[in-house]
Amino acid sequence: MTGMTRLCQTGCILALSTFLAACTQNGVVKQGGDAESASGASLSDPITLHYYTNDNTKWLELEQQLIAKKYPNVTLKVTLAKDSTVDQLIAAGEIPDFLSFSLGSFWDMKNAGLISDLAPLMKKYRFDESRFIPGVMESVRSYSDSGEMLFLPFELNSNVLFYNKTIFDKFGVSYPLDGMTWEQMYDLARKVSRIDNGTEYQGFIFQHQNLVWKNQLGLPFVDPKTNKAAVNTPEWKRWLEVMGGFYFIPNNDYKNLTFYKEQTVAMWTGPNIVSSVIEAANAGLNWDVTALPQFAGSPAGGTQMIAPFYALPPGSKHKEEAFQLISYLLSDEVQVAKARQGKVPIMNSPAAVQGFAADLPGVAGKNMGAFLKDKIGKPAVVTKYDGIAKDVFYKTALGKDFYTRAKDVNTILREVEEEINRKIAETQK
Template identity: 50%
Template sequence: MKAQMKALIVIAVALAAGCGKTDRPDEAGSPGGAKGSETAPAPGMTTEPVTLTFFTEGNSAILAETIERLVSQKYPNVTLRTIKSAKGTLIEDVMGAGTSIDLLSYSLGGLGKVKDYKLVSDLTPLMQKYGFDTSRFADGVLDTVKSYFEDGTVSALPFELNNNVLFYNKGIFDKFGVSYPKDGMTWEQVYDLAKKVTRTEGGVQYKGFQLEGINLVYKNQMGLGFVDPKTLRATVNNDPWKKWIEQMAEFYKIPGNEPTNNYKINFLQNQTLAMSTGPNFLTEIPEAAAKGLDWDVVQLPQFAGLEGKGGQMNAPYYAIPPSSKNKDSAFLVMQYLLSDEVQTIMARQGRIPIVKKEEVRKEYAKDLKGMEGKNIAAFFKDTIGAPVPSTKYDAIAKSAVNAAFNKVATNAADANTALRQAEEDINKQIDAEKAK
């Protein structure tokens, strides 16, 4: 009797709630249906077995096994058939073989190629259908993503940031009695420090500062363009890019601080490099620390007069090809990989979260050894600047600008000559690509 009374009460409440709302469409679009939008559960993953072909390149290839494990735990009915980009399985090979890709992960440098192969589609309908909240992203992420596509759509979703810091070897600074770097420095101030710690001691050449140029070209803290989107001509032979190249190359003019082939070997293994920056290599620090590296980090330096201006976002991303037969399942997997849960797991492993939630950011690097007492907050002081005009040929231009930087750094050419040659080379490559 009690059970019957309880059921009647539930029915009465349901009927009362429905009064005056018979014209509300249900999920199928018909008014007054039994699946009204207020009572129907949110759409979710199918319970049927699903196999998703997941092509990975760059960071997600490194994380492939972790991603597979997390997805199988969240969605036991989903199988990821992962294809890692490698010799014989490059995106060109996979597309040439006629393989249908459901979910794609790629580095920013390959976006033009991915777009050429028509492997991206507007994710907005799926984001709306499944309630994806873009306000969770770090400031600047969404605007930058939209700038990648001519129609301003969200056709890719980045899954981690590549925030930079300045790594430094405390032992070298201690050896020479020089004060450590600090947050908020300009490149000019770092140059002065680099001169002080570039010395020869006991037959060992200590270098003050080295960087990976291509990474900072992509970051582009000055907010400079590469290719005019209207004319599709290079826009790098100008005074602002000359200033950038000359100032960054000036580090390598310091006697004893000439460039070497691998800055990370000097910093992590030889431990003869005082300061370094480029892609975030925090995950490699614990092994070096176990071999004696006494280290810390500070905020990525900025150019004088541009303090507080963020660099360009350089983030790997997920995309769903329009040819996928499993778009909904692929998107739900993507949405899970961008959830606070997974972002926290990845953050603890040293991957900088794409979301701005403070609770997630506080977990950054906690699974790595030796992070206690380090200036981890410096990673989140590297903010995202306003996007520059984007074209499918930007990767060509960025590589050419980095080549120009290397020529100037090694005294193979002056900045004017190097940039003129870079612009000519970019335009030739663009013309060749357009002629294909």
């Protein structure tokens, strides 16, 4: 059920003068990479740390490589979520020292007792939270009623608008631009939603789950005072009418298509698919991106933060060492290494921004800076039932009854409200 990764055994002790040169006056490494203090635990001694994660991609491999180089005396015992569930892990007494998961798994981890307040360790090791880009810490604190720091996010899942230049060229339509609103997008989508020689071209489609989570209007899903759904409102009605309204454009009715496979979708947004798009370019996809459109006059000023996170279980046997490792994984060094391969940095790092996508093939001349324009908006009110509400909303509000116009918007929102409340009540029994 677990995978073992033995990290290499080389390294050296930094000279005192080098260490002091790298530190600020209060003893913190300037880039935030080494959160060690004279009185704290040290990663220079041999130690095994149990790491639980739902990431089994090249990014886990990159983390392992960087840790091996920085801390040769650290051995990672890696358990993948696909191999062992939370319940199985706890039943076996295998409490991890630290973990990383997507934000959608936060409440599962918290309900399982695998989340603790990081504030004391952040204070002890003088972790510089100002290194995060604006909006991150406010969003993190919104997950606790008492201002606890329950997790530290490590990258941004920024959205852009992907577009197929071939389709726009075919119909003589100008490309989308940075700074557009969703309302302005209607005219553009209409111009490229066509049937030509028997081929139907979709003007714009989007990944429903992602845009619901992004919640650009900053609206609550659940009322924290009543634990009842808060989606049957004029504000959510506007969101549904604007975003769902794209499927009412002639020849742009909802279809389960992918941007890079069929290559008949003119514009698309959702999770970052740049690696798939780069691969599809070898098969003829002529693509580019613009910044994610916003709602006209959006009060939130951006999207809700969706970011994978690191956390420390309260039962960790090596919380201090694990926190030091997390601090390193949030350093400029690691942020730059990931940014060069296309991960959007979450830290305020000029070097990471400058190097963004530098090692990705096939992006020369593309508007890759658009990925850095998806700002974090004011956080919506967060409750432990949000996952239920979001799941029901994107599946039901944007479901078949909506895009086939079988039911009107008011009826759909009322039914979504009822379904959310029913599911919340089930968890309270």
